[in-house]
Amino acid sequence: MTVAEEKKMKRCPVSLQPDIESLLTDLTEDDFSPASKQEKDDFIQDRQSVSYWKDAWRRLKKNIVAMVALGVIIFLFLFAFVGPLVVPYGYEQFNSGAENLFPYHYTLEDQKRLDEEIAARSDSGTVDVAELIEQAKAEAEAKGEKFTKKDEAVLRAQAKVAAKKASDNAEEVDPEALRKELGIKKHIFGYSRAELERKAEGEKVFPHIFGTDMYGRDILVRVMFGARVSMSVGVFAALLVLVIGALYGSISGYCGGRVDAVMQRIVELIYAVPEMLVVLLIATAMKPILTEYVNSGGGGPIKSFVSVLGPNLISLFIAFGMLYWVTMSRIIRGQVLQLKQQEYVTAARALGASGGRIIRRHLLPNCIGQIVVTTCLQIPSAIFLESFLSYLGVGVSAPLPSLGSMATDALSGMYTYTYRLIIPAIVLSIMILAFNLFGDGLRDALDPKLKK
Amino acid sequence: MGKYFLKRLGMALLTILLVACVTFLLMNAVPGSPWLSEKTPSETTLAALNAKYGLDQPVPVQLMKYLQNLLHGDFGVSLKMQKNRAVSSIIIEMFPISAKVGALALLWAVLVGVPLGCLAAFKRGKLTDSILRVVCTVGISMPSFVVASALLVVFAGGMATFKFFPTIFDASLGWRSYVLPCFSLGFYPMCYTARQTRSAMLDSLNQEYIKTARAKGLKNKKIIFKHALRNALIPVITYLGPQVAFTLCGGFVVESVFSIPGLGRYMVQSIQNRDYPVIMGTTIFIASFIILMNLVVDILYKVADPRISLTKGGE
Numbered sequence: 001m002t003v004a005e006e007k008k009m010k011r012c013p014v015s016l017q018p019d020i021e022s023l024l025t026d027l028t029e030d031d032f033s034p035a036s037k038q039e040k041d042d043f044i045q046d047r048q049s050v051s052y053w054k055d056a057w058r059r060l061k062k063n064i065v066a067m068v069a070l071g072v073i074i075f076l077f078l079f080a081f082v083g084p085l086v087v088p089y090g091y092e093q094f095n096s097g098a099e100n101l102f103p104y105h106y107t108l109e110d111q112k113r114l115d116e117e118i119a120a121r122s123d124s125g126t127v128d129v130a131e132l133i134e135q136a137k138a139e140a141e142a143k144g145e146k147f148t149k150k151d152e153a154v155l156r157a158q159a160k161v162a163a164k165k166a167s168d169n170a171e172e173v174d175p176e177a178l179r180k181e182l183g184i185k186k187h188i189f190g191y192s193r194a195e196l197e198r199k200a201e202g203e204k205v206f207p208h209i210f211g212t213d214m215y216g217r218d219i220l221v222r223v224m225f226g227a228r229v230s231m232s233v234g235v236f237a238a239l240l241v242l243v244i245g246a247l248y249g250s251i252s253g254y255c256g257g258r259v260d261a262v263m264q265r266i267v268e269l270i271y272a273v274p275e276m277l278v279v280l281l282i283a284t285a286m287k288p289i290l291t292e293y294v295n296s297g298g299g300g301p302i303k304s305f306v307s308v309l310g311p312n313l314i315s316l317f318i319a320f321g322m323l324y325w326v327t328m329s330r331i332i333r334g335q336v337l338q339l340k341q342q343e344y345v346t347a348a349r350a351l352g353a354s355g356g357r358i359i360r361r362h363l364l365p366n367c368i369g370q371i372v373v374t375t376c377l378q379i380p381s382a383i384f385l386e387s388f389l390s391y392l393g394v395g396v397s398a399p400l401p402s403l404g405s406m407a408t409d410a411l412s413g414m415y416t417y418t419y420r421l422i423i424p425a426i427v428l429s430i431m432i433l434a435f436n437l438f439g440d441g442l443r444d445a446l447d448p449k450l451k452k
Numbered sequence: 453m454g455k456y457f458l459k460r461l462g463m464a465l466l467t468i469l470l471v472a473c474v475t476f477l478l479m480n481a482v483p484g485s486p487w488l489s490e491k492t493p494s495e496t497t498l499a500a501l502n503a504k505y506g507l508d509q510p511v512p513v514q515l516m517k518y519l520q521n522l523l524h525g526d527f528g529v530s531l532k533m534q535k536n537r538a539v540s541s542i543i544i545e546m547f548p549i550s551a552k553v554g555a556l557a558l559l560w561a562v563l564v565g566v567p568l569g570c571l572a573a574f575k576r577g578k579l580t581d582s583i584l585r586v587v588c589t590v591g592i593s594m595p596s597f598v599v600a601s602a603l604l605v606v607f608a609g610g611m612a613t614f615k616f617f618p619t620i621f622d623a624s625l626g627w628r629s630y631v632l633p634c635f636s637l638g639f640y641p642m643c644y645t646a647r648q649t650r651s652a653m654l655d656s657l658n659q660e661y662i663k664t665a666r667a668k669g670l671k672n673k674k675i676i677f678k679h680a681l682r683n684a685l686i687p688v689i690t691y692l693g694p695q696v697a698f699t700l701c702g703g704f705v706v707e708s709v710f711s712i713p714g715l716g717r718y719m720v721q722s723i724q725n726r727d728y729p730v731i732m733g734t735t736i737f738i739a740s741f742i743i744l745m746n747l748v749v750d751i752l753y754k755v756a757d758p759r760i761s762l763t764k765g766g767e
Contacts, residue, residue, distance in 0.1 A: 272467040274698070274742040277735055278474070284723045284731065285478035384595055391597050391705060392720050407597055411709075418605055425598040433593035
């Protein structure tokens with residue numbers, strides 16, 4: 001028995017040491033050749049470091065609802081910002097002759113047929129008055145009686161009553177019922193008659209896809225601009241809230257002590273103020289103030305800025321800047337309170353970093369997830385508020401359309417022109433829904449701890 | 453407890469004072485005098501009018517006087533809408549109507565919202581849950597004017613076959629005229645309550661004491677109603693507190709849509725007519741109501757859940 005064999009025999013049966021001898025017999029010469037690029041990549045893929053955003057994106061991609069919502073948001077953005085470039089109508093353009101168009105039309109031939117039919121129906125029964133009188137005169141003379149003025153008046157009155165009845169009958173001919181009778185079908189998109197004629201002559205006419213309102217303004221374009229206003233308001237208001245809230249919250253949380261106490265009392269105070277009411281109030285009061293400011297003459301960048309945005313939008317932003325940052329600041333303060341206990345903050349402080357630098361470089365980036373989620377969920381609430389204010393008539397100023405004010409305008413003819421109410425309402429609801437769902441998805445993706 | 457109560461009360465009063473001041477100052481900053489819309493009065497008449505309503509004094513004096521009057525329940529008089537009528541009497545007349553509609557709306561919101569939320573929590577991940585979640589998310593994404601006008605179109609004359617309810621609120625018609633306003637006013641709170649109840653219920657079902665209860669062999673019913681639901685209701689109450697006040701004072705929009713002669717609609721009208729004393733009076737009234745409701749909820753909170761530490765401010 002050789003020494004080596006003796007060693008082998010001594011191997012403990014439960015040892016976890018790999019049996020190199022037998023492994024070696026399995027290996028071939030090829031196994032020792034350098035790895036190909038593919039193999040290297042595969043190896044790295046397994047343990048590639050995943051950044052925070054990549055990880056979040058991966059999780060977000062799995063959330064079908066959130067992805068659909070994202071798609072809808074992107075679509076709405078295109079709709080609102082690219083759409084008006086495609087449609088050749090302006091939001092304030094009065095298309096004369098195209099008032100009150102429904103989002104469908106009848107072909108020219110069908111319209112002619114309908115007119116003829118109505119005319120035919122109302123014509124029957126009416127007789128020329130003069131002819132009637134002549135007839136009566138002749139009759140009277142033949143009988144040897146005198147045809148008096150009184151008789152003539154009676155005849156005229158009778159004829160008038162008959163004619164009125166006939167025209168009433170003509171009005172009673174319901175075009176809808178008649179269309180059904182004639183088998184006339186609706187075609188999508190609204191065209192006015194003049195536009196149809198132009199189209200028949202070979203000219204290219206852009207249809208009023210959603211119809212027009214009582215002044216002949218194209219509803220599609222107005223909805224696009226309304227969506228644009230809503231989304232811009234939502235995004236800017238959210239950014240405003242983000243800046244103020246993040247600044248306030250991080251300072252309050254980082255400084256702590258007395259500063260924090262005072263700042264939190266202020267927050268509590270604002271928290272208790274009923275926001276909706278104060279926003280309504282600010283919007284009401286700001287409108288005349290700013291209007292006077294704009295009209296007071298003189299120039300300057302601020303003034304032109306105010307007049308571009310319109311007083312109502314500015315007051316909306318002021319309201320958001322004053323009241324709505326509170327939630328954001330609370331969330332960020334809570335995060336900062338936790339984070340500032342971390343060692344890296346102590347380290348940064350030991351290295352002599354200033355408070356501002358620590359907040360900017362260490363604290364805020366570490367609560368970015370919360371910030372993004374809260375900002376994103378702020379957008380629908382701002383849109384909601386904007387539409388609410390516009391609906392009540394203190395939102396976006398008049399020439400600029402807003403989804404809320406379009407809905408108010410539509411109230412007057414709500415039952416006949418229901419589409420005017422429904423279209424902006426649906427776009428608005430879909431927009432808010434999409435932002436809400438996306439925000440929820442983002443929260444699940446960025447903050448797995450919160451996931452429910 | 454007493455100290456906490458006093459502190460909260462002081463805070464609430466301070467907030468009301470703040471709202472009153474802000475309201476007054478904002479309304480004061482508006483250019484133009486309230487007499488502008490009438491036939492231009494002569495200089496002397498104008499001076500006399502200003503002197504009568506105290507408008508010739510400096511703003512701080514006016515503010516102090518206004519606050520003093522507020523303390524005596526004097527909200528000033530309407531300048532335009534119901535000329536010379538005391539705002540407080542308008543509020544007293546309008547508030548009960550708003551409160552009735554609001555109370556009915558909230559009642560159905562809670563009675564339907566909470567059970568729906570519970571149902572969704574129990575059927576978590578099932579079809580029922582998904583449907584309820586979609587419905588509720590859609591519900592909180594629809595502004596109340598969308599809901600109200602959709603209801604009007606469908607149930608009150610838009611389609612000829614359904615004409616169940618009147619389009620314009622008329623108390624003499626009985627319950628029929630309450631259905632649509634209450635439904636549309638309560639729809640958002642209902643969906644919100646259901647969502648909150650669901651997530652609170654899920655939270656509470658994951659707690660250790662539920663496990664303990666199960667381990668003890670308690671019946672499902674008892675676990676749910678005695679242990680889970682009670683704790684789940686706390687966040688729901690937080691939401692409902694301010695909401696109660698808000699809804700009772702009338703949905704501004706819903707009241708306008710259905711022409712309900714309530715406080716909310718009146719406030720909107722006063723805003724459109726720029727009747728400043730009315731705007732100020734209604735704002736301060738509604739704001740105070742909401743703030744006091746918040747206070748009540750906070751106190752009830754402590755009673756409902758002794759775990760909540762009241763002394764610590766914030767979260």
